[in-house]
Each structure stands twice: as C-alpha cells, then as structure tokens.
Amino acid sequence: xxxxxxxxxxxxxxxxxxxxxxxxxxxxxxxxxxxxxxxxxxxxxxxxxxxxxxxxxxxxxxxxxxxxxxxxxxxxxxxxxxxxxxxxxxxxxxxxxxxxxxxxxxxxxxxxxxxxxxxxxxxxxxxxxxxxxxxxxxxxxxxxxxxxxxxxxxxxxxxxxxxxxxxxxxxxxxxxxxxxxx
Amino acid sequence: xxxxxxxxxxxxxxxxxxxxxxxxxxxxxxxxxxxxxxxxxxxxxxxxxxxxxxxxxxxxxxxxxxxxxxxxxxxxxxxxxxxxxxxxxxxxxxxxxxxxxxxxxxxxxxxxxxxxxxxxxxxxxxxxxxxxxxxxxxxxxxxxxxxxxxxxxxxxxxxxxxxxxxxxxxxxxxxxxxxxxxxxxxxxxxxxxxxxxxxxxxxxxxxxxxxxxxxxxxxxxxxxxxxxxxxxxxxxxxxxxxxxxxxxxxxxxxxxxxxxxxxxxxxxxxxxxxxxxxxxxxxxxxxxxxxxxxxxxxxxxxxxxxxxxxxxxxxxxxxxxxxxxxxxxxxxxxxxxxxxxxxxxxxxxxxxxxxxxxxxxxxxxxxxxxxxxxxxxxxxxxxxxxxxxxxxxxxxxxxxxxxxxxxxxxxxxxxxxxxxxxxxxxxxxxxxxxxxxxxxxxxxxxxxxxxxxxxxxxxxxxxxxxxxxxxxxxxxxxxxxxxxxxxxxxxxxxxxxxxxxxxxxxxxxxxxxxxxxxxxxxxxxxxxxxxxxxxxxxxxxxxxxxxxxxxxxxxxxxxxxxxxxxxxxxxxxxxxxxxxxxxxxxxxxxxxxxxxxxxxxxxxxxxxxxxxxxxxxxxxxx
Ligand SMILES: CC(C)(COP(=O)(O)OP(=O)(O)OC[C@H]1O[C@@H](n2cnc3c(N)ncnc32)[C@H](O)[C@@H]1OP(=O)(O)O)[C@@H](O)C(=O)NCCC(=O)NCCS
Numbered sequence: 001x002x003x004x005x006x007x008x009x010x011x012x013x014x015x016x017x018x019x020x021x022x023x024x025x026x027x028x029x030x031x032x033x034x035x036x037x038x039x040x041x042x043x044x045x046x047x048x049x050x051x052x053x054x055x056x057x058x059x060x061x062x063x064x065x066x067x068x069x070x071x072x073x074x075x076x077x078x079x080x081x082x083x084x085x086x087x088x089x090x091x092x093x094x095x096x097x098x099x100x101x102x103x104x105x106x107x108x109x110x111x112x113x114x115x116x117x118x119x120x121x122x123x124x125x126x127x128x129x130x131x132x133x134x135x136x137x138x139x140x141x142x143x144x145x146x147x148x149x150x151x152x153x154x155x156x157x158x159x160x161x162x163x164x165x166x167x168x169x170x171x172x173x174x175x176x177x178x179x180x181x182x
Numbered sequence: 183x184x185x186x187x188x189x190x191x192x193x194x195x196x197x198x199x200x201x202x203x204x205x206x207x208x209x210x211x212x213x214x215x216x217x218x219x220x221x222x223x224x225x226x227x228x229x230x231x232x233x234x235x236x237x238x239x240x241x242x243x244x245x246x247x248x249x250x251x252x253x254x255x256x257x258x259x260x261x262x263x264x265x266x267x268x269x270x271x272x273x274x275x276x277x278x279x280x281x282x283x284x285x286x287x288x289x290x291x292x293x294x295x296x297x298x299x300x301x302x303x304x305x306x307x308x309x310x311x312x313x314x315x316x317x318x319x320x321x322x323x324x325x326x327x328x329x330x331x332x333x334x335x336x337x338x339x340x341x342x343x344x345x346x347x348x349x350x351x352x353x354x355x356x357x358x359x360x361x362x363x364x365x366x367x368x369x370x371x372x373x374x375x376x377x378x379x380x381x382x383x384x385x386x387x388x389x390x391x392x393x394x395x396x397x398x399x400x401x402x403x404x405x406x407x408x409x410x411x412x413x414x415x416x417x418x419x420x421x422x423x424x425x426x427x428x429x430x431x432x433x434x435x436x437x438x439x440x441x442x443x444x445x446x447x448x449x450x451x452x453x454x455x456x457x458x459x460x461x462x463x464x465x466x467x468x469x470x471x472x473x474x475x476x477x478x479x480x481x482x483x484x485x486x487x488x489x490x491x492x493x494x495x496x497x498x499x500x501x502x503x504x505x506x507x508x509x510x511x512x513x514x515x516x517x518x519x520x521x522x523x524x525x526x527x528x529x530x531x532x533x534x535x536x537x538x539x540x541x542x543x544x545x546x547x548x549x550x551x552x553x554x555x556x557x558x559x560x561x562x563x564x565x566x567x568x569x570x571x572x573x574x575x576x577x578x579x580x581x582x583x584x585x586x587x588x589x590x591x592x593x594x595x596x597x598x599x600x601x602x603x604x605x606x607x608x609x610x611x612x613x614x615x616x617x618x619x620x621x622x623x624x625x626x627x628x629x630x631x632x633x634x635x636x637x638x639x640x641x642x643x644x645x646x647x648x649x650x651x652x653x654x655x656x657x658x659x660x661x662x663x664x665x666x667x668x669x670x671x672x673x674x675x676x677x678x679x680x681x682x683x684x685x686x687x688x689x690x691x692x693x694x695x696x697x698x699x700x701x702x703x704x705x706x707x708x709x710x711x712x713x714x715x716x717x718x719x720x721x722x723x724x725x726x727x728x729x730x731x732x733x734x735x736x737x738x739x740x741x742x743x744x745x746x747x748x749x750x751x752x753x754x755x756x757x758x759x760x761x762x763x764x765x766x767x768x769x770x771x772x773x774x775x776x777x778x779x780x781x782x783x784x785x786x787x788x789x790x791x792x793x794x795x796x797x798x799x800x801x802x803x804x
Contacts, residue, residue, distance in 0.1 A: 040322065101657075108659055125536070135539060138658035140668055144535040146467035154467065156537075159668060161660055167667035169675045171478060 005056070008102060011066070011094075016048060016055035023057065024048065026065040034089045036124070047072055047086050054083075056106055058090075058099055066091040069103040073116055075181050079173035080165040083111040083119040088130070100133055108137065108160065118166035122148060122155045134158050183216060184224050184253035190215035191260040195382035201468060206378055211317035221257040228254040245297050248290045252338065255287035259345060263387055268353050268396040271361070279353050284346035291339040295332060337377060344380040349387065351740055352396050358413040359617065359738035367745040370462045370469075384463040389456070404448075407455045414519055414618070415512040416569040416611045418576070418603075420502050421491060422513065428500050440494070447490050451513070454483045458520070466535060473528045474672040480521040481676050488514040504567045505574040512568050518678070519565065522557045525673055526550060534794040540786065542669060543797060544644075544651040547637045548690055549670065549682065550795075554630040556679045561623045569615045576603045576611075617738060621731055628724040629795070632752065635717030636796060638710045639763055644694040645707050646770070647781040648801060651691045696777075704774055711763055711770075718756050718763075725749050725756075748793075755796040762800050769801065 003015040017023055027048070028041060048055055051072040058067035067090040076082035085107060090099050111119055122145065123130045135141075139158035148155035161167050175181070193215060196206035216224070228250050235243050235250075262283075269277055311323035351368055355361050369384065376384070388396060395401045401409075408422045420428060425444055429437045457479055461472045488511060495501040495509035502510045529550050532538055538546055580600050587593040643649050654662045663684045667674065674681055697703040729749050732739050739745055773779045784801050791798040 105659075136656045136658075138655045138660045138665060140539075140542075140665060141537045142668065142671075143471065144467045144537060146465045161664040161668040163664075164667070167664065167671045167674065169478065169671060172675055 005106065009097070010061060011099065012059050013102065013106065014057045014059060016052050016057055016068075018048065018052040023065065027055075027057065027068050027070075030065060030068055030089050030091065031087055034092070035087060039087070044070055044087065054107065054110070056103055058094075058103065060094075066094045067099045067103060069100075069107055071107050071111070073111060073114060075176050076118075077170050078175050078181050079170055080117040080163075081115060081176070081180065083107070083114075083116040085119065085121040095129075101136075104133065104137060112162060115163075117161075117163045119160040119162065120157065122157050124148075124153045124155050126153055131156070131158075134160075184228055184250070184257055187216045187219065187221055187224050188253065188256045188260070190217050191221070191257075192379060195379065195386065199382040199385040200378065201464075209319070209321060211314065211319045213317065221261040225254050225257055225261065245294070248293045252287060252290045252294065255283045255290070255342070256338070258283045259341075259383070263345075263349075263383065264390070264397060266349055266397075268349070268398065270352065270355055270396040270398040270401060271357070277353075279350065281346050281350060284342045284349075287342040288339055288346075291335050291342070295335050295339075299331065301331075340375075340377055341380055344376055345383060347742075348380075348384055351742060352387075354740055357737055358409050360740050362410075362413075363739045363743050363745055365459075365462045367743055367748055368740065371744055371748060373463070373469075374466055376463075378465075381463050381465065385460065388463065389459055393456070403452050403456055407448075407452050410455060411451075411513055411516040413614065414516050415565060416572050416614045417607050418502075418572050418611070419512045420500060421494065425500075429498070432498065440498075443490060447486050450483055450486055451517075454479050454517075454520075458524075466531070470528060470531060470535065473524050473531075476524055477521065477528070477672060478675065480517060480524060484514060484517045484521060484678075487511075487517055502568060502571060503575070504571040506571075510564070510568045510571050515560070515564050515568060519557070519560060521676070522553055522560065522679070525676065526553045526557065528672060529553065530795040533797045534790065536790070538669075538797075539655070540649060540788050540799070541651055541654055542665075543788075543799070544637065544640050544691060544694065545666065545669065545687060547633050547640070548687070549673075551630060551633045551637065552682065553679070554626055554633060558623060558626050558630055561618060561626065565618060566615065569611055569618070573608065573611050573615075576600075576608055621728065621735075621738070624724060624728055624731075628721050628728065628752075631717050631724070632721045632756070632796070635714045635721065636759060638714035638717070639759060639766070640799065641694040642707045642710045642714070642766060643786060643799065643801070645696050645703050645710070646777045647696060648784065648786050649799075651694055700775070700777055703777055704770070707770055707777070711767055715760070715763055718760055722753060722756050725753050751793040752796070754792040755798075758792060758798055759796070762798070766801055 003017055005013045005015060007013070016027075024045075028044065031039060031044060047070045054071040054073065056069050057065045060066050068087070069085065070087040071083060071085045073081060073083050085104070088100055088103060108119060119139075121134065121139075123134070125144070135158070137160060139160045141156040142159045143157040145155045145157060147153070159166065165173060192206060193208055193210060196208045200206065232247050232250055235246060240246065266279060266281075267277075268279075314321075314323035348369065351364055355364055373381065389403075390397050393403045395403075395406055408419075411422065412419055421444075426437075426441065429440055432440070454476070457472070457476050461469050461476070464472060491501055491511040491514055492509060495503075495511075502512045504510045529546060532546065580596065580603065584593060584596050584600060587596065640649070640651075644651055652662075654665055658665075666684045666687060670681070697706050729746060732743070732745060732749075769780050769784065770777065780801075783804055785804050787800050787802045789798045789800070
C-alpha cells in the first residue's frame with residue numbers, strides 16, 4: 001500500500017494515487033452518491049489531476065475507499081495563497097466517527113506547511129454537520145451566497161485565516177512574488 | 183407565443199440586471215423567444231383570440247380567457263414599465279397612474295386558482311431531456327423542475343402585486359427624504375419578499391439607461407447627487423452651487439486647474455452614489471458584498487473630497503463655514519455620514535444572514551456601538567454646525583454686506599437674493615435641521631442605547647458562565663486574533679473612525695468575565711441588568727416618540743411606509759429582551775448563593791430576533 005500517511009482506528013489514510021484508475025472510479029462514485037450538488041466528472045478530475053497531493057482517501061480493511069477530501073492551492077487575485085477544500089465525503093456507514101475531522105486536519109496541516117494564508121470552502125446553510133465540523137476548527141462565515149446551489153439553498157463561504165494576509169483587504173496587499181503566481 | 187415573449191423579457195432582465203448567481207437559468211439552447219416581435223403585437227393577437235373564443239362559444243371559455251389575459255398582462259409589464267410617467271419629486275398634484283392591468287392580473291390569477299385541472303391529460307415530456315440534447319446545449323440535460331400549478335400562480339400574483347406597489351409608491355415621492363424612505367423601507371427592507379423577477383425589474387425601472395431616475399426628465403444622477411447631499415447638510419452648499427462663479431476672480435490657469443479637479447471629484451461622487459443606489463434592489467447576500475465594496479469607494483471619496491474642500495478654503499477662502507468662520511467641509515461630511523451608515527448596515531445585517539457565531543456576538547455589538555456613537559456625534563456636532571453656519575451666513579453675513587454697499591445695481595441684486603434666501607432657503611435649512619435632530623439623530627441615538635442595553639444583558643450571561651466571549655471555537659487551528667481581524671476585515675482599511683485593535687477588544691471582553699467571587703459577580707450582574715432594563719425603558723419611550731413623529735410628518739415619509747414596521751420590530755425586540763432579562767433575574771435570585779449552579783442546568787439558545795439587528799439569546803434548560 002503506497003502513499004499511506006497514517007492509520008487511525010484500523011482505517012488507513014492515504015494520499016491519492018494518480019496512477020490508480022480504480023481509486024479514481026471509487027472516488028467518483030462516492031462523490032456522485034453522497035454529495036447533494038451534481039458535479040460533473042470534469043470538476044474533480046481537474047482537482048485530482050492538478051493537485052493530487054491535496055487529495056486524501058480513507059480506506060477500510062478491505063481497501064475500499066470510504067472517505068475522501070479533495071482540495072487545491074492557488075494564489076487568490078495574485079495577492080495571497082488560498083487553500084480551497086472542494087469536496088469532502090464520508091460513506092454514511094462511517095460517519096460520526098471523526099473521520100472527516102481527521103481528513104480536514106490532515107489537509108490543514110499540509111496546507112500550513114505550504115504557507116497558505118487562508119483556507120476557504122463553501123457549504124450549504126442547511127448542512128449542519130459540515131458547518132459544525134469546520135467551525136469547530138475556527139472557520140468563520142465570511143459571506144452568505146445567494147442560492148448558490150442548484151437545489152436553491154444559500155451557502156456560506158467559510159474561511160480559516162492563517163496569516164495576516166487573510167484579513168487584509170485585497171486592495172491593500174502587495175502582489176505575490178512572480179514564482180508563486182505562475 | 184405570449185409566454186415565449188414573457189420569457190424573452192425575463193431573460194433580458196436576468197442577463198442585464200441580475201448577477202450570474204441568481205436563480206434564473208439564462209441558457210436558451212439557442213431558442214428564439216420571439217425577441218424580434220414587440221409585446222404590443224402579441225397583446226393584440228391575444229385580444230383577437232379572445233374575441234374569437236367569445237364569438238365561437240368555446241368550451242370552458244372563461245378559464246381559457248383568464249389564462250390568456252394573465253399572459254397578456256404579463257407582457258404589458260414589458261410594454262409599459264419604461265413608459266409609465268412617474269411624477270418623481272414633482273410637487274404638483276399627484277397624477278395617479280393607470281395601473282389597472284396589474285390589479286386585473288391579480289384577480290385573473292385568483293380566478294385561475296379556483297379552477298381544478300385534470301393534470302392527467304397534460305402530455306408528458308413536452309420538453310424532454312432528448313430535446314435538450316438535440317438543441318445547442320453544453321449542459322447536462324436535466325429533468326425539468328416540476329413547479330406545482332398553485333405555486334406558479336401564487337408567484338405570478340406576487341409579481342403583479344409587488345410591481346404595482348413599487349410603481350404606485352414611486353409616483354408618490356415628493357421629497358428626497360421620501361425617496362430615501364421608499365428605497366430603504368419599502369424596497370430594501372422587504373426585499374426578500376420580492377421575487378427575483380421583481381427585483382430585476384425594479385433595477386430597470388429605477389435607474390434608466392440614461393441614468394435618469396424613474397425616467398424623470400428633470401432628475402438624473404448629477405442633480406440627484408446634489409439633492410442627496412444637501413438633504414443632509416442643508417441647501418446652499420457653496421461648492422455644489424455654481425462653483426465656477428465663485429472662482430471667477432481667480433487667474434485663468436488656477437481656475438481651470440480647480441475646475442478640472444472639481445469635475446473629477448464630482449464624477450467620483452456620482453460614481454459612489456450610483457453604486458449605492460444599485461444596492462437597494464439586490465438580494466440580501468449581494469447587498470452585503472456591494473456595501474463592502476462600497477466602503478472602499480466611499481473611504482476613497484472622503485479622502486479626495488476632504489483635500490479638495492480644505493484646499494479650496496485654505497487657498498482661496500471658498501467654501502461653507504461654521505458660524506465661527508472655520509471651514510465646515512459640507513460634502514465631506516455627507517460622505518462621512520454615508521460611510522458610517524454603510525459600515526453599520528454591513529455589520530448589523532450579518533445577524534439576519536446568520537453569519538456570526540455566539541462567541542462573536544459581543545464583538546459585533548461592541549463595534550456597532552462604536553460606529554453608532556460616531557454617527558450620532560457626527561450628526562449632533564459637525565452636521566448641525568454646518569447647517570447653523572449656513573443659516574448664520576444668510577441671516578447676518580449677507581445683510582451686513584448689503585448695508586456696506588452703496589446704492590446701485592449690485593446692492594439691488596443682493597437685496598433680491600437676500601429676499602429669496604429668507605423666503606425659500608432659510609425655511610429649507612431649518613426644516614433639514616429639524617428633521618436631522620428630531621428624527622435622524624434620535625433614531626441612531628436610540629439604536630445606540632439599545633445596542634448598549636443588549637450588551638449589558640450579554641455581559642451578564644458571561645458573568646455567570648453561560649457564555650464565554652474570550653473563547654473561540656473548540657478545536658481552533660488559528661488564533662482568536664486572526665479571527666477578530668478576519669471578522670472585521672471589511673472595515674479594516676477605514677482610517678476614520680479609527681479601526682479598533684484586537685488589544686482594545688481584549689480589554690472589553692475581559693471585563694465580561696466572572697468576578698473574583700460569587701458575591702462580587704452577583705453584585706455586578708444585578709448592576710448590569712438594572713442598567714440594561716433602564717436602557718430598554720428609554721428605548722421604548724423613544725421609539726414611541728419616533729413613531730409619533732413619523733405619523734405626524736407626511737413630508738418625509740411615503741404614505742404606506744414600512745418604516746413603521748421597522749420601529750415596531752425594535753419595540754418587539756425590546757419586549758423579548760425584557761422577557762429574557764426577567765427570566766435571568768429570577769434565576770440569579772434563586773441561585774444567588776452559588777451562581778455557578780445556573781450554567782450546570784441551563785444553556786444559551788441563539789435565534790434570530792424579531793428585529794434583524796437584535797439577535798435573541800435566551801436561557802433554556804439543558
Ligand atoms: C459532513 C460529513 C463530511 C461529516 O463527516 P463525519 O466523518 O461524520 O464527521 P466527523 O465524525 O469527523 O464529525 C466532526 C464533527 O462534526 C459533527 N457532525 C458531523 N456530522 C454531523 C451532523 N450530521 N449533525 C451534527 N453534527 C455533525 C460531529 O458531531 C463532530 O463534532 P464533535 O467532534 O464535536 O462531536 C459527512 O456527514 C458527509 O459526508 N456528508 C455529506 C457530504 C457533505 O455534506 N460534505 C460537506 C460539504 S463540503
């Protein structure tokens with residue numbers, strides 16, 4: 001088992017293996033079934049292909065993926081580095097066991113090492129589970145987005161600030177060095 | 183065909199007046215929704231069809247006719263919305279508009295709501311996924327949304343009602359204060375009851391392509407801007423009225439330089455005002471984003487105008503003065519007022535959108551208190567002094583000048599002006615002064631008292647350990663300092679009023695922690711609650727006075743103003759707070775020997791309050 005990061009409660013946490021077709025299929029399935037928003041396959045292919053190092057999976061003892069988190073890091077308006085958590089899904093049978101928390105922590109730790117200024121995500125206003133999870137880590141609701149999701153619910157934009165840049169308005173920040181922007 | 187045409191109009195609105203995230207799907211799969219045909223043509227067609235139906239005694243004619251008429255009336259919205267002659271700020275007799283088709287539409291929809299349909303005979307798949315694939319369409323074919331008929335009819339009825347109301351009320355606007363009242367309380371405040379179509383339509387109706395207001399021939403952005411400014415700081419603002427003639431004594435090159443600077447700052451001002459006018463019809467989430475963006479715009483405006491007004495006075499002695507003779511920077515003062523008002527709105531609207539976690543509530547109220555205090559000070563001091571300075575100028579400076587002049591044309595001209603000033607301008611200045619003092623300042627002062635009373639209640643909750651504002655999220659991976667600055671980020675770039683630091687805030691919340699022993703805590707809690715109660719009693723009295731003022735004053739509020747609801751909601755929030763305080767007082771007296779017992783059995787429940795600015799934190803059993 002390559003890419004193994006850690007084992008917690010008999011479940012193994014891995015970095016996504018871009019060369020493993022089966023992993024991609026399993027992830028697609030998990031997302032398609034359990035996320036309310038219909039994502040086109042291109043959306044997560046885009047994430048996985050460009051930032052495979054920010055996708056983590058959790059497997060059970062039969063090596064079946066039962067949880068996944070997909071993220072990316074990009075400069076935001078060329079002034080700060082922004083981590084973005086795109087998707088997080090846990091198989092319903094494995095929920096409320098702290099798995100999502102572990103995946104989010106893993107992601108934040110790695111992003112912190114890569115010096116991101118903030119981590120951002122969106123979630124539906126009615127998704128109590130996700131809100132509770134992220135807010136317990138310090139994410140703040142910075143914006144409410146009107147009917148953001150196709151099923152007509154509003155969403156919150158959540159941000160976890162990690163450096164001073166995270167709370168300085170864009171107009172007052174210097175440009176990032178060129179090598180970080182490109 | 184009529185429906186197609188209406189869809190065409192809806193698409194036009196969605197594409198041109200709404201933002202992409204709003205809930206109208208604008209992809210049209212390359213279908214032509216009769217964009218080349220005028221609604222009038224189709225309305226005429228429908229009329230002919232109706233005649234044909236009547237002549238031929240068609241089965242269920244009344245239902246079909248009602249349906250056709252609803253469609254026809256929907257098209258009439260497009261056909262008439264820009265042509266409706268609104269009497270905006272026209273103080274002559276109000277000419278009432280013919281808006282009958284809206285009321286007809288309402289009753290026709292009502293008629294259709296009473297009809298039972300046999301939905302089993304409606305052909306299925308009339309717009310199948312197959313067709314979606316076949317047409318020019320980049321998106322994944324979707325099942326069509328199944329909107330129940332009654333929902334659709336209710337929605338259409340609401341369109342007729344809302345649009346008829348905002349047109350009719352716009353036609354009644356006779357003063358700038360009424361315009362502001364209309365925009366703030368009859369458009370903005372109930373905006374979440376507007377359908378997305380009505381919101382977009384309002385934008386189209388309010389500011390036209392040529393930047394005229396409600397299509398008025400007299401009012402465009404430029405003169406409306408002057409009116410808005412002088413509505414706060416009074417008429418006769420020197421920099422806004424014929425500045426060029428005030429500059430006539432100067433050297434050509436100096437004058438030209440000043441004039442080009444002037445044109446620049448005026449354009450910036452119009453830009454800022456335009457930005458703010460587009461906020462009213464937006465959905466509440468978008469409004470916040472626009473206000474946040476607006477803060478940067480208005481802060482920049484303030485810097486530009488302040489330097490312009492100060493330079494003009496310092497170098498050339500031109501500009502309004504206080505009665506004491508110092509420069510009073512009228513326009514800058516309007517900008518500052520507007521800016522603080524926006525800062526407060528952005529902050530306090532966050533409750534309604536449920537942006538704040540319980541641990542942040544004290545921070546928000548504290549900052550709100552700070553802003554409200556600044557606003558009240560500004561209105562009571564600078565703005566009042568500006569107007570008094572203008573009055574002084576007209577009452578004493580000009581008459582003195584007349585006395586000094588020798589008889590002649592110049593003296594006569596000045597006498598004429600003096601007469602006009604006394605008959606027209608002075609009464610206007612006095613009216614502005616009175617409105618500012620009796621309504622505007624009072625309203626903010628009372629809000630300030632209310633925020634403070636609420637903070638004292640929250641501080642008591644903290645003293646007995648029901649909440650802790652010094653602690654953030656349970657597993658926080660960042661510092662409270664970062665969270666503080668992130669929360670206040672939209673305000674962080676504002677120079678004046680001073681942006682409070684985290685250290686300032688620390689001192690404030692530390693003071694809400696329990697005292698060193700039970701007795702001191704008890705004592706402090708009783709003190710806080712008593713003070714909160716007395717603050718609330720003052721607020722209640724003041725809000726009654728404000729409501730009385732609104733009732734008596736017909737010139738500054740539109741006749742069906744929802745401003746009444748706004749203040750009644752404040753009063754209801756006071757009721758709720760008083761109830762909460764009553765309960766808490768009881769718990770405290772029951773547990774006065776050991777207050778720590780309370781938080782073992784009770785916890786705090788946070789809900790939206792009655793008034794959007796006053797969240798409800800109640801104490802409930804665990
Ligand atoms: C949201 C989701 C990822 C949570 O996964 P999970 O593994 O059950 O979460 P965890 O067990 O790590 O729980 C973390 C915290 O959130 C809370 N939580 C999780 N689900 C919750 C729910 N449905 N209701 C209330 N709280 C919930 C837990 O109580 C826990 O808090 P605690 O540590 O104080 O007890 C999972 O429910 C899911 O996959 N949902 C569908 C997809 C989704 O909504 N993704 C998020 C959108 S980006």
